[in-house]
Amino acid sequence: MKNQAKMILEKDFKISEIDNRIYGSFIEHLGRAVYGGIYEPGHPTADEHGFRHDVIEMVKELQVPLVRYPGGNFVSGYNWEDGVGPVEQRPRRLDLAWRTTETNEMGTNEFMQWAKLVSAEVNMAVNLGTRGIDAARNLVEYCNHPGGSYYSDLRISHGFKEAHKIKTWCLGNEMDGPWQIGHKTAAEYGRLAQETAKAMKWVDPTIELVACGSSHRKMPTFADWEATVLDFTYDHVEFISLHQYYGNRDNDISNYLALSLEMDDFIRSVISIADYIKAKKHSKKKIHLAFDEWNIWYHSNEADKQIEPWSIAPPQLEDIYNFEDALLVGCMLITMLKHADRLKIACLAQLVNVIAPIMTESNGVAWKQTIFYPYMHTSVYGRGVGLNPIISSSKYDSKDFTDVPFLESTAVYNEENETLTIFAVNRHLEEGLHLEVDIRNFEGYEVIEHIVLENDDIKQTNSAQGTPVAPHSNGNAKKENGGVKALLPKLSWNVIRLAKQK
Known part of the structure; x- marks a missing residue:
């Protein structure tokens, strides 16, 4: 699966x-x-x-x-x-x-x-x-x-x-x-x-x-x-x-x-x-x-x-x-x-x-x-109101933990600025994570950016000579059928930003 x-x-x-x-x-x-x-x-x-x-x-x-x-x-x-x-x-x-x-x-x-x-x-x-x-x-x-x-x-x-x-x-x-x-x-x-x-x-x-x-x-x-x-x-x-x-x-x-x-x-x-x-x-x-x-x-x-x-x-x-x-x-x-x-x-x-x-x-x-x-x-x-998302995710067991969700995520809603931000980590070592988000009463909200921090080398560091570990905005989150769909790369930090369109 x-x-x-x-x-x-x-x-x-x-x-x-x-x-x-x-x-x-x-x-x-x-x-x-x-x-x-x-x-x-x-x-x-x-x-x-x-x-x-x-x-x-x-x-x-x-x-x-x-x-x-x-x-x-x-x-x-x-x-x-x-x-x-x-x-x-x-x-x-x-x-x-x-x-x-x-x-x-x-x-x-x-x-x-x-x-x-x-x-x-x-x-x-x-x-x-x-x-x-x-x-x-x-x-x-x-x-x-x-x-x-x-x-x-x-x-x-x-x-x-x-x-x-x-x-x-x-x-x-x-x-x-x-x-x-x-x-x-x-x-x-x-x-x-x-x-x-x-x-x-x-x-x-x-x-x-x-x-x-x-x-x-x-x-x-x-x-x-x-x-x-x-x-x-x-x-x-x-x-x-x-x-x-x-x-x-x-x-x-x-x-x-x-x-x-x-x-x-x-x-x-x-x-x-x-x-x-x-x-x-x-x-x-x-x-x-x-x-x-x-x-x-x-x-x-x-x-x-x-x-x-x-x-x-x-x-x-x-x-x-x-x-x-x-x-x-x-x-x-x-x-x-x-x-x-x-x-x-x-x-x-x-x-x-x-x-x-x-x-x-x-x-x-x-x-x-x-x-x-x-x-x-x-x-x-992440300024605004912390939301309590209902999440179901595939899981794994590790040495000290059982039923660890591959998806670690939460969301912040800023009513004044009319923005919704999803923060998400895919813990899977080898596979991307297919994420579907139901935003049922955020009518008119569209994805404006999907920031991703990823690297093929989990031990990669930054230094004064350069920052090979740096985010990009080429994530593939998109609005589809009234919700948001995204493929979160393996071992990645993701920020999916939505805003209400005028």
Whole structure:
């Protein structure tokens, strides 16, 4: 039987309005993400602040709405005061998280300047490893209070009269991890996060807070951690975080591309835990999810062991992604869109050089990794309402999964722009997938573009010398008998764009 799938799309089969922050990313003081990534004074494209504009243009192409900063493991040992005020007076510090030297040339205000240049909001993390309530409330005052207080006036004296008005804040990072500076039990972290949240909101009641969930699903404390933390923080936070990275260490592509099913189950599990605490507390409040670290991460593991301790901005975690990685990233993006009713924030970790869609050469070019494209397509075309398609697809079994659909797909409807976009991955290693889409009440909608990302070599990578893995618009999707028919090439990422004809 040929590889085939059917999909029914209805305007009324809505999941939720998509929060654009689901297309967020992450910049940590790690490796060459900041120094040599977004910031490189003397680079041919650098502006008066030292920001690389070739990188800025690529970030703008991605339309990144939110960037988490400054960590990550880094934040658990970070004194935010080190990164404000005259640059020449800032201390150099040993960063214990990544065993490097932090120069603090870039700090809060500089990052806010950069974020404005790329039209992104900032998701600011506070240090709940070595610090706590006092440093967190002072940082909120420094960033968000208009003036007339010690820390807001200090910001003004540093040349920033207008408050930064940062809306979203993370209460620490991966505090369940023994590798974390200031690692805590769930109860220790929960109490600290609760009291820190109260103080931060007393300074600025308009902010939204993200409590730390588990560092990944296979942590031995997973589920108990979330339940305990939410027991303490439920009334004071809006989000619980999820982190997950995947890799193809066994070189088993069928199993690798099925990992988005595990991601889906992870999301459902955290929703269940949050709703259990809601019921336990007889609360009317609904906790949402922030998947604020997600990506592929495994290529660079051996190279990272060779880093000289205490060097400045050495290359770290510089995974070079191949074509199969782009397919899984596409599946992961589709999976998150399926949960748009509860998943409101997500941050691809990270944005530049460090497990990133954008890479740079020192004093040289910037270039796009394979994963750049599905991330860009969903961010640009995935704004609107997430639909709940009815899908039937041929399936396969892999080492760890059964009944894996060859078609991984979802759709986004933008009523204002009168557009309908179908995102689809064909997981089949050898066959194209015959897709039929019933768009029964999208009268007058026509196919305007079928973007395809495909490559005969699943291990093909991009580099500064060229991007052999890049999308084309020669897909064969067409309107036929009131529906859409398309042949999705084997192992391909597809974006089928429809618009209502005037």
